[in-house]
Amino acid sequence: MFGLERLQVDRPGTSRRHAGVFALWAVTTRVDCAFVGAGAVASEYLDGIEGTNLRLAAVCDTDRERATALAAAAPGDPAVYTAVDALLAAESAPLVINLTSHAAHAPVSGTALDAGRHVFSEKPLALDPERATALVETARDRGLALGCAPITPRCDAQRHARTLLADGRLGEVRLATATANVGRVDEWHDRPDSFLDVGPLYDGAVYPLSLLVAWFGPVARVRSADAVDAWPGEQSPRTPHVEATLEFADGPVVALRASFYVDHRSREFYGLELHGDDGTLYLRDTGALAADRDAVSVRGGGRESTPAPHPQPRRERRYVEGPARLAAAVERGGRPRATARRGAHIVAVCAAVERAAESGGAVPVETPTAATPSLDSRAAPPAAAPPEGRSQRGALRLPPVGFGCSRYRDGDYVEPAMGAALDAGYRLFDTAELYGNEWRLGDLLEGPGGPDRESVFLLGKPWRTNHGPGHLERACRGSLAELGVDAFDCYALHWPDAWAHRGELRSLSRLPVDEQERLTFPTGPDGDPVRADHDLLDTWRRLERLHDRGLARTLGVCNVTLPQLARLVDAARVPPALVQVERHPYRPRERLVDWCHERGIRVLAHSPLSAPGLRSDPVVESVAEDTGVDPATAVLAWNVTHGVIPIPSSTTADHVVANLAAARHRLDDAALARLTDLADPDFER
Ligand SMILES: NC(=O)c1ccc[n+]([C@@H]2O[C@H](COP(=O)([O-])OP(=O)(O)OC[C@H]3O[C@@H](n4cnc5c(N)ncnc54)[C@H](OP(=O)(O)O)[C@@H]3O)[C@@H](O)[C@H]2O)c1
Numbered sequence: 001m002f003g004l005e006r007l008q009v010d011r012p013g014t015s016r017r018h019a020g021v022f023a024l025w026a027v028t029t030r031v032d033c034a035f036v037g038a039g040a041v042a043s044e045y046l047d048g049i050e051g052t053n054l055r056l057a058a059v060c061d062t063d064r065e066r067a068t069a070l071a072a073a074a075p076g077d078p079a080v081y082t083a084v085d086a087l088l089a090a091e092s093a094p095l096v097i098n099l100t101s102h103a104a105h106a107p108v109s110g111t112a113l114d115a116g117r118h119v120f121s122e123k124p125l126a127l128d129p130e131r132a133t134a135l136v137e138t139a140r141d142r143g144l145a146l147g148c149a150p151i152t153p154r155c156d157a158q159r160h161a162r163t164l165l166a167d168g169r170l171g172e173v174r175l176a177t178a179t180a181n182v183g184r185v186d187e188w189h190d191r192p193d194s195f196l197d198v199g200p201l202y203d204g205a206v207y208p209l210s211l212l213v214a215w216f217g218p219v220a221r222v223r224s225a226d227a228v229d230a231w232p233g234e235q236s237p238r239t240p241h242v243e244a245t246l247e248f249a250d251g252p253v254v255a256l257r258a259s260f261y262v263d264h265r266s267r268e269f270y271g272l273e274l275h276g277d278d279g280t281l282y283l284r285d286t287g288a289l290a291a292d293r294d295a296v297s298v299r300g301g302g303r304e305s306t307p308a309p310h311p312q313p314r315r316e317r318r319y320v321e322g323p324a325r326l327a328a329a330v331e332r333g334g335r336p337r338a339t340a341r342r343g344a345h346i347v348a349v350c351a352a353v354e355r356a357a358e359s360g361g362a363v364p365v366e367t368p369t370a371a372t373p374s375l376d377s378r379a380a381p382p383a384a385a386p387p388e389g390r391s392q393r394g395a396l397r398l399p400p401v402g403f404g405c406s407r408y409r410d411g412d413y414v415e416p417a418m419g420a421a422l423d424a425g426y427r428l429f430d431t432a433e434l435y436g437n438e439w440r441l442g443d444l445l446e447g448p449g450g451p452d453r454e455s456v457f458l459l460g461k462p463w464r465t466n467h468g469p470g471h472l473e474r475a476c477r478g479s480l481a482e483l484g485v486d487a488f489d490c491y492a493l494h495w496p497d498a499w500a501h502r503g504e505l506r507s508l509s510r511l512p513v514d515e516q517e518r519l520t521f522p523t524g525p526d527g528d529p530v531r532a533d534h535d536l537l538d539t540w541r542r543l544e545r546l547h548d549r550g551l552a553r554t555l556g557v558c559n560v561t562l563p564q565l566a567r568l569v570d571a572a573r574v575p576p577a578l579v580q581v582e583r584h585p586y587r588p589r590e591r592l593v594d595w596c597h598e599r600g601i602r603v604l605a606h607s608p609l610s611a612p613g614l615r616s617d618p619v620v621e622s623v624a625e626d627t628g629v630d631p632a633t634a635v636l637a638w639n640v641t642h643g644v645i646p647i648p649s650s651t652t653a654d655h656v657v658a659n660l661a662a663a664r665h666r667l668d669d670a671a672l673a674r675l676t677d678l679a680d681p682d683f684e685r
Contacts, residue, residue: 018629031327034058034091035207036084036108037099038070039191041122044319045099050075052324053331057093060084084108088115095330095627097323098122101194102202104661106131113138113146118330120147120323123210124202125343132344133371136337140370145335147326148343150207153214153376155317157293160310161272161283162215162376162426169300170276176254178212178272178286180204183264184231196260199238201350205258207287208272209346214376216251219349221364223247227355232262240414244353256353278448280305290316293661298423300449306423306653309661311400344371395556395600396490396577398457398664400640402428403656404606404649406435407509419444420653422451424660430580430604430647432461432494433475433481436508437654438482446484453485459578459604460488463505463520467498467534472542476551478506490578491546492556493539496564500530536564537571544574556580558606562592580604583644584611585620585678593644605639608646609659611683619678623671629662636662638675 011309014470033054033685035042038061049056056074060081061067068366071078081087088096088111096112098105098121106126109119113135117206125148126132139146152158164174182204186193195203213219223246227239240260247253252274255485262268267500272283279300288295291310299305329336345367356363367373403426418429418441438460444450460483466475476491500522508516522530546552557568569575579596583589583605596603614620615631624634639646640663648659667675 005452022471030055031095031331032091032093033095033097033323033327034060034087034093035070035078035097035099036060036112037101037104037122038063038066039099039101040189041319042070042099043073045097045323046070046074047320048318049320049324052320053328054095054324058087058091060087084111088112088117094118095120095323095327099193102198103127105193106135109135109146110138110535113142113144116142116144117249118326119144120326121149121340121343122295123206123343124198124347124350125340126347127198127202127365129344129371130350132347133368136340136344136371139335139337139340139542140398143335144200145326145330146337146340147322148340149319149322150210150287151317151319151322151325151554152207152287152289153211154321155285155289156310156312156315156598157288157295158211158286160291160308161211161281161296164281164296164298165215165274165306166452166453167656169279169449170281171278171448173216173252173274173276175275176252176273176319177213177275178205178208178254178256179268179270180208180256180258180286181205181262181264181269182258182260185260188264194239196234196236197238199236199242200240200258200260200451201238201242201353202347203258204270204287205242205256206343206346206349207270209349210257210342211272211283211286212248212251212254213342213345213349213373216248217375218249218345218367218373219246219352219365220249220391221361221362222349222352222356223253224360225353225363227354227357228261230259234260237355238354242353242357244356246349246353255589260376278450287434289318290314293657293664298425300423301419301444301447303419303423304653305419307657307661308423309664310658311425311660311663313664313666336376341371342373345373396602398578398645399427399601400431400645401636401660402426402457402459402604402645402647404430405437405441405645406430406432406649407437408435409610413509413513415440416649417651417653417656420656421660423449424657426656426660427451427455427458428457428459428645428647430459430461430606431479433463433466433479433505434461434494434508436505436510436516438479439507440509442484457489458483458485459490459492459556459580460552461492461494464493464495464497464499465501465520465532465538466505467493467542468501468532470540471501473546473551474504475548478504480551482507487550488552490554490556491552492544492576492578492580493536493543493559495559496536496557496568498532498534498539536568540568540572544572547574554578557624562595565592565595569601575599578602578604580606582607583639583646584608584614585617585638585675586611586614586680586683588676588679590676593642597643603644604635605644605646606611608636608639609648612685617678619674623674627665627667627671629665630658633658633662633665634643634667634671634675637665637667638672640665641667641672 225244556578558580
């Protein structure tokens, strides 16, 4: 347990407030740490420290009053020092968290490393590349961990942007624009001198640079740069406004602007826009600690820009997560230095920008091997994770909300907004032969900005006129051809019972309505549907053969009763992985849902919003108001909270986004019960 003191074995109170921090590692031991620097950012690091694996043993600041005030606000009565040397001599805390002013970062980190302490430093790591690299080398040579802020590449909005990027939505990314309009620091900081001394590059620009370097690797050279003395009367040694064009070794050319002059309330604050051959991604705030609904938006395939909401409930990160994560890694025997290497490279980029601005020409960015940053190769967060706390052993991992592609709406035909759904980030599409628009989705998937096939879950459904021998396989192959894929992720019977076959169903939406209806609704002289004598189990055997041939990765069934499903599960060689039924508060289907969940079968709720009167039901409206959401979101969140995946459909881009964002909300037990109490055993459409 190198250098780490096991102070106590405990599990601090798991309040909701700190749940996000806890989720990252098992807190079994507390690690002593010392804060060096007790200014504004130190208060941010103190926030939530009790919920982590850290114990603040000491606080040091040259200003005793500040150190004492911070220590008084901290749990556990930390000791107070005014000199780092004195602290290091008296305290054995293995981790120093360096929260000093910019210029003091490198000397304080160097002193702490020399004293054999692991270090987590606020940004920037240093103010010149040689010192930054020397720190990384010292940490390496002494076998110590060295971490550097910001932690934002790990935060939800930024990781979500990275997931969409990795999805292939943008094609090759060739250009980007990055802004860090820090604003007039003397307006918003009580001690602005430290900022003014270093300039906006070493401060605000570090946020977009950290992301870009994490995603694309090192910057090869600064093509051009300009420093503008845009702030009359401001005498700081470094210019308050910098524009530069950076060329990544294996990535885009980036136009970077960092400014103390441009107001931080201007339209662009910390925005980053990536432009690829097939689309554009905009991340509104590279420094955000939480993912707002509209934090990321995507534009692809010639369509309008669409917000791509993060699919999980809001999780606000805390600054303290950086050092807490470092301490946890050290405790596991690791000596992480990746964020410090990235920090050292960013210092080298800033220095090269300054040189380019002075020389008026291009300047290569030289980063010694020890400080070469690595790409952020961590796996993207699972977009398809089942809802928290309801993980179902062995069950399919699916996104919390899917998109319904049906064209039928109150006896009419409409066109669901599938393009907006793809842009917004839906990854589960409920398609069907009957909907007749598989070819449209196929075009979108194949077209510019289409996501990587593996990131999309395609659910297909043969219509009930195609249950017979031969018909089922032809239906499946026809649908796959229209979608342009080799296999369905799940192929599910649209209905358990069969109707008479009236012909193949291809691109139905392109046929005259009369013809569509003749093919799909075979009616006898009495006007009733003409049934076909295919028992559910026989049809299931045919479906299993499609699975055996690799045309469907899993199988499913829709619109079943519990006795039908139980009979099927008993007899099936390939059991259903999902069941799709109409489900909303008027029809909660609790027994069926529980039965499925107990067996690891995922349940999809079709028609989750369209029950007549549901969205204007006074109880739904009241729950929605109490929860601070709109009625449609409340109804969808009711399904999501139960671990059921709603598949709403919409023709309206705003609704498409709002419905996906419903996955970010969980209802409490009282709200769930109020909605479930709306159950109406006589409900019929
Ligand atoms: N397996 C089956 O037998 C079966 C049967 C039926 C349905 N389904 C599946 O379930 C999917 C959804 O069912 P559905 O088509 O009946 O539709 P639905 O999703 O239950 O409701 C759609 C209706 O709600 C409106 N809407 C959607 N989002 C809204 C929002 N945020 N605020 C206000 N209004 C909103 C839509 O209007 P706008 O267009 O203006 O948004 C539309 O009128 C289908 O597309 C299909 O994939 C399967």
